[in-house]
Amino acid sequence: MQYSKLGEDLTISKLVTGMWQLSGAHGYIPSTSSVVTAMKCYTDYGVTTFDLADHYGDAEIYVGEFRKEVGKGFSDSHFQFLTKWVPRPGLMSKRVVEDAVDRSLKRMQCDRLDLLQFHWWDYSDKRYLDALGHLQELVDQGKIRCLGLTNFDTEHLQTIVGQGIRICSNQVQFSVLDQRPLVEMVDYCHHHGIGVLAYGTLCGGFISEKYVGLPEPSRRALDTASLAKYYQMIRVWGGWGLFQELLFVLKEIGEKYGVNVSQVAMRFVLEQRAVAGILVGARLGLSDHLNDNLNLRTKLMTCIEL
Numbered sequence: 001m002q003y004s005k006l007g008e009d010l011t012i013s014k015l016v017t018g019m020w021q022l023s024g025a026h027g028y029i030p031s032t033s034s035v036v037t038a039m040k041c042y043t044d045y046g047v048t049t050f051d052l053a054d055h056y057g058d059a060e061i062y063v064g065e066f067r068k069e070v071g072k073g074f075s076d077s078h079f080q081f082l083t084k085w086v087p088r089p090g091l092m093s094k095r096v097v098e099d100a101v102d103r104s105l106k107r108m109q110c111d112r113l114d115l116l117q118f119h120w121w122d123y124s125d126k127r128y129l130d131a132l133g134h135l136q137e138l139v140d141q142g143k144i145r146c147l148g149l150t151n152f153d154t155e156h157l158q159t160i161v162g163q164g165i166r167i168c169s170n171q172v173q174f175s176v177l178d179q180r181p182l183v184e185m186v187d188y189c190h191h192h193g194i195g196v197l198a199y200g201t202l203c204g205g206f207i208s209e210k211y212v213g214l215p216e217p218s219r220r221a222l223d224t225a226s227l228a229k230y231y232q233m234i235r236v237w238g239g240w241g242l243f244q245e246l247l248f249v250l251k252e253i254g255e256k257y258g259v260n261v262s263q264v265a266m267r268f269v270l271e272q273r274a275v276a277g278i279l280v281g282a283r284l285g286l287s288d289h290l291n292d293n294l295n296l297r298t299k300l301m302t303c304i305e306l
């Protein structure tokens with residue numbers, strides 16, 4: 001496994017396991033012990049970093065259980081859990097911010113959050129700057145190791161950095177299909193030492209061998225929140241016909257290098273400047289693509305080191 005650094009002292013695996021898939025919007029959720037066992041399996045292979053959020057169902061609780069069951073005997077920084085705070089719009093007092101952080105700490109059974117990624121819904125409501133100011137204080141007090149953002153555009157990222165807030169990462173949608181971060185984001189992040197964390201790399205699983213040559217899915221087939229979300233993306237991007245053309249091109253590239261469609265797509269994002277990691281969702285304990293995703297490093301690696 002290859003690793004990246006966020007900020008001064010947080011090292012993450014470049015392949016990050018996304019836990020939105022355990023939020024309940026992606027079908028059946030296995031028992032806590034099955035999830036913890038699956039997490040252990042990922043970490044045994046060096047995939048030591050997980051991405052989650054305060055609103056991903058019990059994801060933070062699974063992390064707490066994992067720390068209790070598996071984490072003993074490992075140093076604090078051996079595993080990395082990147083959570084998010086997605087507050088409802090409202091007053092962003094020190095109390096409100098600290099309460100949210102304390103809740104995540106309690107659920108995750110730890111004294112310090114590795115990375116807290118902050119989301120905001122409405123730029124015209126400037127209280128996001130209050131929230132980030134308080135979060136920065138919590139970094140300085142040692143409750144948060146690194147402060148990150150999610151879904152911020154470059155303009156507002158610049159405003160935040162301009163206020164002296166130390167941002168380590170910004171998590172955004174980034175894939176062969178959605179290349180918006182290439183317009184400005186990656187250059188800005190590269191020059192300011194901010195890592196881009198990419199989600200949607202596989203468009204919820206659509207960018208895979210499974211969908212090559214398939215007719216447009218029915219609404220019924222969109223049975224996870226992720227598939228429903230990225231099906232809309234595909235439609236906005238150019239529609240199913242164009243998407244099939246893209247899959248065939250990825251397949252052709254994959255055949256040249258002996259890898260599959262998903263591996264080419266993941267690799268495409270990983271190779272972009274400033275990208276510190278790709279988040280690949282996993283229905284832990286239910287469905288497993290770990291072997292494929294680990295092969296990323298051995299196959300397409302011949303020319304470029306991750």
Ligand SMILES: NC(=O)c1ccc[n+]([C@@H]2O[C@H](COP(=O)([O-])OP(=O)(O)OC[C@H]3O[C@@H](n4cnc5c(N)ncnc54)[C@H](OP(=O)(O)O)[C@@H]3O)[C@@H](O)[C@H]2O)c1
Nearest residue numbers: 018019020199200202203204205208226280281287289292
């Ligand atoms: N910040 C945000 O606003 C935001 C938004 C969305 C997601 N995220 C984060 O990003 C993570 C990823 O979620 P996503 O929705 O973007 O999904 P994704 O990673 O694009 O797709 C995940 C799905 O792809 C399939 N898959 C994984 N590896 C594969 C492989 N090698 N070959 C074929 N299929 C493969 C699996 O489907 P099966 O389970 O059916 O096998 C998996 O559930 C989330 O868990 C979350 O942490 C963040």
